[in-house]
Amino acid sequence: xxxxxxxxxxxxxxxxxxxxxxxxxxxxxxxxxxxxxxxxxxxxxxxxxxxxxxxxxxxxxxxxxxxxxxxxxxxxxxxxxxxxxxxxxxxxxxxxxxxxxxxxxxxxxxxxxxxxxxxxxxxxxxxxxxx
Numbered sequence: 631x632x633x634x635x636x637x638x639x640x641x642x643x644x645x646x647x648x649x650x651x652x653x654x655x656x657x658x659x660x661x662x663x664x665x666x667x668x669x670x671x672x673x674x675x676x677x678x679x680x681x682x683x684x685x686x687x688x689x690x691x692x693x694x695x696x697x698x699x700x701x702x703x704x705x706x707x708x709x710x711x712x713x714x715x716x717x718x719x720x721x722x723x724x725x726x727x728x729x730x731x732x733x734x735x736x737x738x739x740x741x742x743x744x745x746x747x748x749x750x751x752x753x754x755x756x757x758x759x760x761x
Contacts, residue, residue, distance in 0.1 A: 655695035656727075660688075663750040684748040687734060691749060694730045702726070 651658050664672075675682060694714070697707035701718045710733075717729040731742035738745065 654692050655699055656691060659750060668751070683738070683740075687738060687745045688749055690734060690737065691730060691745070694733055695726065698726045698730060 647658060661669075672684075676685070693709050697710045697714070698718045700707040701710075701715055707715070714729065714733055717732070718726065722728045731746055734745050735742040
């Protein structure tokens with residue numbers, strides 16, 4: 631993510647972003663949401679072997695979003711239950727993020743808002759929501 635932030639625009643950069651997004655669905659939103667210094671801090675924490683809640687939340691977010699997108703394409707998805715699969719078929723507000731964050735909240739016993747704010751912190755004053 632850090633390298634993508636630093637890369638220049640152009641066809642090569644766009645291809646790298648597409649490949650990155652395919653492997654880590656939702657990561658481009660993180661890239662847009664996180665200030666560069668926050669990305670650097672997170673890289674450092676990971677390198678140090680820190681154990682922050684956002685680390686597990688982020689990993690599971692990408693797993694669940696990858697599964698949700700696979701299910702939407704009619705593919706089989708692992709690491710999810712039938713309830714998740716049914717929710718993906720008819721996501722509230724038509725948004726897969728709502729399904730993913732609801733599942734995260736259940737799995738980690740915290741609010742969807744807490745996870746959202748940790749993964750996609752607010753930049754500036756603009757209101758935003760995961761819906």
